[in-house]
Amino acid sequence: NTKLRKLILANNNIGDAGLEALADSLAHNRALRVLSIAGNTAITETGMRAISRILQTRNSSLKDLQLDRIHINDEGGKILANALSINKTLVKLSLTCYGNGVSISDDGLRALSLGLSHNTTLQSLDLSSNTAITAAGLRALKQYFRSPLCTLKNLTLNDINIGDDGV
Numbered sequence: 099n100t101k102l103r104k105l106i107l108a109n110n111n112i113g114d115a116g117l118e119a120l121a122d123s124l125a126h127n128r129a130l131r132v133l134s135i136a137g138n139t140a141i142t143e144t145g146m147r148a149i150s151r152i153l154q155t156r157n158s159s160l161k162d163l164q165l166d167r168i169h170i171n172d173e174g175g176k177i178l179a180n181a182l183s184i185n186k187t188l189v190k191l192s193l194t195c196y197g198n199g200v201s202i203s204d205d206g207l208r209a210l211s212l213g214l215s216h217n218t219t220l221q222s223l224d225l226s227s228n229t230a231i232t233a234a235g236l237r238a239l240k241q242y243f244r245s246p247l248c249t250l251k252n253l254t255l256n257d258i259n260i261g262d263d264g265v
Contacts (some may be wrong), residue, residue: 109137114144121148134164146174148179175206179213204235210239226256233263
């Protein structure tokens with residue numbers, strides 16, 4: 099498909115098998131700019147590997163990736179971080195967690211920050227409502243901000259309860 103620019107598949111009970119099939123078809127799509135698989139809580143590390151393949155393909159022109167309300171966990175954060183260290187197109191990443199527990203924790207955020215320190219395109223990151231993020235995780239972001247490759251312009255940290263230490 100050379101015309102599809104935006105694909106929203108939020109809250110559709112998609113699991114790893116569906117995401118792997120989607121990744122295989124999107125590996126050849128140069129038109130897609132926005133992908134949302136938010137709220138598909140059955141996605142695990144296997145699904146994160148599929149997303150990683152999408153981000154790492156040379157054909158990818160994906161600008162906006164919405165992974166809201168997916169339990170990424172620490173291993174998934176590492177997989178995503180590796181993909182982001184290679185990706186040259188993504189501008190916006192959303193990992194919000196409204197209403198279903200944890201999307202990413204401190205360890206996942208540390209890995210993500212490390213991957214982002216090699217990324218020169220990401221401008222917007224939303225981590226809202228990830229209550230497992232503490233001041234320790236935010237320290238990893240501090241290192242990313244100090245990286246000369248940091249291009250982040252918008253960071254959203256609503257409803258995280260980071261306290262004085264986090265600030």
